[in-house]
Amino acid sequence: MSRTIVVKNPRTSGKDEDKAQIPSQDELPSGSSGAKTTNQIISEFRALIKDPIKLDEAVNYLYETLVDDAAVGIFIETRQLQKTGSLTALEGTVEETNDMCDLPDCDIFGMSTAEKTAKCCCPNCERMVAAVRFAPHLQTCLGLGRSSSRAALRRLTVSSRSSSTSTGGGQANEKSTDDEDWSLDSRPGKSTKNSRNKGSKKNQKNKLK
């Protein structure tokens, strides 16, 4: 292909902007591989087209050139991607095709359907408890939860009544008053919400006293 760089030349016609024009074109014999004027090109082409065989040849040639250009472009692009490693990055690695798993005790992905319970050892009662139930178990075990406090209170009042000694009782009484306050507060009739003290027992004790 004889594409050449643009050179502005006052002798050229308007169409020529993509072709260099050598002023000494008259010296060149026509039909040589040197630069030609636009008109020469056009006239040559027109002459060519008139012949149907040549026209077919021209059409096929042009088509093939363009298809080859496109194919080579794609090839070079792929090659560059491969060289820079982007091809593997773009396409990724082939994953194992996971066929359907049909074993017993397994779902179709091959994961076992048995319950996976992690067991924890409670530090208080030293029992093996399921991890899911560990926190609630601790609540009741340590006597920190809501209903566990009532259970703890019951136990304490029972134990305080049964063992009503001065040393043990004093402490137990204090505890029981605290617990009584607490339990009183937790009754639906008297709620700490009305007294607006965010559940603190500071003034309650004084009031009751």
Add this chain to the structure above:
Amino acid sequence: MTVSNTVDQYTVLTGDRSKIKDLLCNRLTECGWRDEVRLLCRNILMEKAVAGAVTSNSNLTLEQLITEVTPKARTLVPDAVKKELLMKIRTILTENETEGTDNHDDDEDDEDENGTEDN
């Protein structure tokens, strides 16, 4: 002057070459040819990479590979696309020839316009 040179020069001059090339690229992308050729290139490159690693013949030039790829790529073009493009190229080349005769030009221009609208 050879046919090829003349045609190339003329089509570049009139800007027809880029027009035809754009049309071709669009059609080929639409029909999936581009993806097929990409796959083909990838396969060839993989084969060469494997073969190169085994036989230590890793200095295959681009040109050699291209001469392998191009005939296969040509066969991959669907017939419909090929025919359409040959027709279009023929029309574009001949419409410039008959610039003198208005009727013929008008008919061909109309055909072209209709063709592009349908597509």
